[in-house]
Amino acid sequence: MQDFQNGTIGWTLIRGPFVEVVRMHRRIITPSGVALGGWAELELRQDGHYTFRGHLHDSGFLDYQFQVRASIATNAGMALVVQKSGTVEGTESGLSPRRDFDWDERDHSKLIQLEWPTLQFGTLQIAKAYEYSGVVGGLESVVKDVVEFLVVNVALGPQAAIIHFIGKELGAITKANVVGVGGIPALLATAGASFLLSPTLAIPVFVGTLAATNALVKHRPMSVEEYAFANLVFKGTLPPRERIILTNLTGLGG
Template identity: 30%
Template sequence: MPTPTVIGDIRLKWLALGGPSSFLGQPLTDELTTPDQVGRFNHFQGGSIYWTPSTKAHEVHGAIRDKWSSMGWERSFLGYPLTDESVTPDGVGRFNHFQGGSIYWTPAIGAHEIHGAIRDKWASMGWERSFLGYPVSDEEAGPGGSRISRFEHGSISWTSSGGAVTSMPAGEIVHQHATIATPDWLPAGGWVDIVVNKRGDFTFAGHMHNSGFPNIHFTLALVLMTPSGVGYGFARDHGLDGTVTVFGRNRDDDWTDTGNNAQISGNWAQVAQSTLHWRLAAHDTLTRGVQGLVEDLVKEAATQLGKAGIAALIALI
């Protein structure tokens, strides 16, 4: 039998990956047109490469390819791949992003798809590096027309009225949200989300916007204040362009920071009862200004409790 032909962008992708000596190996098919008539593909011994004029050529292989195949290939709601299979930042899993969502895989969990508003929520929390970890189910139908995806350490559910909401077993998570209003003259504001759990995992996410004329360097300090007077601090120190800046304008700052802190898990009984306090200010200095703002906020909150304040700075990004 003649060797199947590999041409064009698919051939370039195959050769870039190593050609016949790569994990894809030899071609099993000629280049073929996809059933939707939009794309082209070749199947290989170790996977496939799919191409469209808009998404270009990307490889899919292994358990992720098997999952995508079981869903209907490009005719599924996921559509065509936007990336090759890639290693996750934590080094444990693998993923492909598609036009309509993603498929994530780990050796222990297998491959699961995630898409839509639930995927957006998970991404905003830090993907698999968030306290939720990896998905352990596909998106499923829930009660009352809701949708739900389950993860290693919790779930995200969606409703048309409430959007996407994170949940864990009762008593194992604290989720605090604050709208950051503009104080005094400073034309900057936004919102923050702080989520911590019983294991000490935390997600610190937020958005700030400069609505004014001058460039601003802001310091935002937040504290989860426990009834015993111990405050767990989070801070963001960053610059925002104003309308005075003509080139390189960046009036918005979005961030997500994740991690684990033993102080949170070790004092969970108190952390579970914590309240959120915040302060926004402009500073000429950086680290000392941030630390000082956190310490001042802890003292202020502790005074209201009649306690001596102890500050533990958890996240400075």
């Protein structure tokens, strides 16, 4: 095994060379006049373990609340997204402001193991959101901000299929009281793209080849007969019928 700046490469007589760890590091830079900066790093391991760590520092007068997001997009149409929120204080908070915020979040994702052949060559993007006075907004604004981030920072070309949320923070996004496109709470649209959200997934969706809009999206509950027919395939594993919504949305290559 040999450690390098951006990861670890191993070699065995049987396997030959292989990538064991991928470590991607980025500086966090804000515009002139904003006394906030630092770095973030995402480390992925072949066994599915990952670490999202970073550091933010407030060198000025104002307090800031922030969100740092990291995403790894692959050319196979999949991306991982993780987020960390926190607060740093400036001189306005008194003689001993808490100017530094450090985090080191560690967890495991089976998906990393399954998608390792493409993830190890993925591209890391880091984005930040921050506001003065420690007010970034409630959960609804976080959801909309996450969706905009997916459009702007995550490569969503024709092959892009699914965005997977990892970590503790993004699992709460579907608890927001947001009425989405067509009246479906989990369907949000921004910047010409629409996403169907769940606690762990964001799936780009369309109506035919068009972006979803209020006028185009149709949905209805599943009938008793349809539910019984579907259970022939799913054999009792379906959620309750009232939790299933049929739509005219398409995604995942049609």
